[in-house]
Amino acid sequence: MPAAHLIVTRTDQYRDSSHKLTRFGEPLTGDRGSLIMRRVNSFLLGGLGLGAMSALLVTVAQPQRDVVTVSAPVAGVGVVSGQRGASSAPGSGSSASTSIIARPSATVSAKLPEGPRGEVAALVPDGHVSAEVFDRTTQTVAVSIDAHRHYTSASLVKILIAFEALDRGTAPDTVQEMLSRSDDQTANRLWVEGGGKEIVRKAVKRMELPETTPPSDPGRWGDTEITAADITRVYRYLMDKAPADQRTVILDGLRAATESGADGFRQYFGIPDAFGNGSWAVKQGWSCCNPMRTLHTSGLVADDRYIVTVLTDNPRSVSYDVAGKEITAVVKHLLGRL
Numbered sequence: 001m002p003a004a005h006l007i008v009t010r011t012d013q014y015r016d017s018s019h020k021l022t023r024f025g026e027p028l029t030g031d032r033g034s035l036i037m038r039r040v041n042s043f044l045l046g047g048l049g050l051g052a053m054s055a056l057l058v059t060v061a062q063p064q065r066d067v068v069t070v071s072a073p074v075a076g077v078g079v080v081s082g083q084r085g086a087s088s089a090p091g092s093g094s095s096a097s098t099s100i101i102a103r104p105s106a107t108v109s110a111k112l113p114e115g116p117r118g119e120v121a122a123l124v125p126d127g128h129v130s131a132e133v134f135d136r137t138t139q140t141v142a143v144s145i146d147a148h149r150h151y152t153s154a155s156l157v158k159i160l161i162a163f164e165a166l167d168r169g170t171a172p173d174t175v176q177e178m179l180s181r182s183d184d185q186t187a188n189r190l191w192v193e194g195g196g197k198e199i200v201r202k203a204v205k206r207m208e209l210p211e212t213t214p215p216s217d218p219g220r221w222g223d224t225e226i227t228a229a230d231i232t233r234v235y236r237y238l239m240d241k242a243p244a245d246q247r248t249v250i251l252d253g254l255r256a257a258t259e260s261g262a263d264g265f266r267q268y269f270g271i272p273d274a275f276g277n278g279s280w281a282v283k284q285g286w287s288c289c290n291p292m293r294t295l296h297t298s299g300l301v302a303d304d305r306y307i308v309t310v311l312t313d314n315p316r317s318v319s320y321d322v323a324g325k326e327i328t329a330v331v332k333h334l335l336g337r338l
Helices: 032-044 050-061 118-122 154-167 174-178 184-193 196-209 227-239 244-255 271-275 320-336
Strands: 066-069 098-103 128-135 140-145 280-287 290-300 308-315
Touching: 050 174, 118 128, 118 320, 128 227, 128 320, 140 227, 140 308, 154 174, 154 184, 154 196, 154 227, 154 244, 154 280, 154 290, 174 244, 184 244, 184 271, 196 227, 227 290, 227 308, 244 280, 244 290, 271 280, 271 290, 271 320, 308 320
Parallel strands: none
Antiparallel strands: 066 098, 128 140, 128 308, 280 290, 290 308
């Protein structure tokens, strides 16, 4: 599901430099826009060529930013997910550059870390990956790789929406439909009815999620910030502390995950593709591209013994197909170590 599905329809949420973005992603308007255009006109009158004018526009539109070509994970770059646009349809590639806009302090690590973390990072060579596997039998974390790195949730937040909706007496069929098909329209309605950001705040307290925060924009539930460690805590709450009737409704929805989501996106990447027809219950998430392409897989496997969470983001030049294969490879690699 798109991570930043809008309650109120907006257009051109993500624009390239030809639209003359400010550093905060808003079109140049008003006095500032006029001032910039006067400066550009003065250069034109001075005889600058078209190439120089283009360079000026890019410089003015994106002040104090570094462009980092991604050849290894970029440290310190926050993920800001946007609504998937027409040019980033599910399963399709993108003609966009392999460069992303990074904060000035971002650095590129030229050498992958050694051990399991390096093995997993090598499976997502152009982006970031975080993972955690919790063994419910031994009550131990079997694998933890960069599990405290923050990502936007995409549709993983729908599990939190589901709990709040059931608290209010929402019909179980409605909640299960939202989960199994990752239906955004249902999520939109339940998000508004449940108080928006307050849904996340209640879940943080209820499930003890120290690394989860509501979206800054109350209309963009998919921008809720999460970590792999906190998603593990959500599933532990579901299995060990949630009211039995709510656990049954939510698990039934996760076990019934359809191959195609409500928006037509194939959501069997990650855990489902890694396990095939094995026993699993999953919630998936996907979004693109402001500026990263995000794919998350999470759920219960092996007769509910293991909680598996893998979160990834990639430059938008990495297609959904490629990103899906990468995250599936990560799941297979992790489970091969158990």
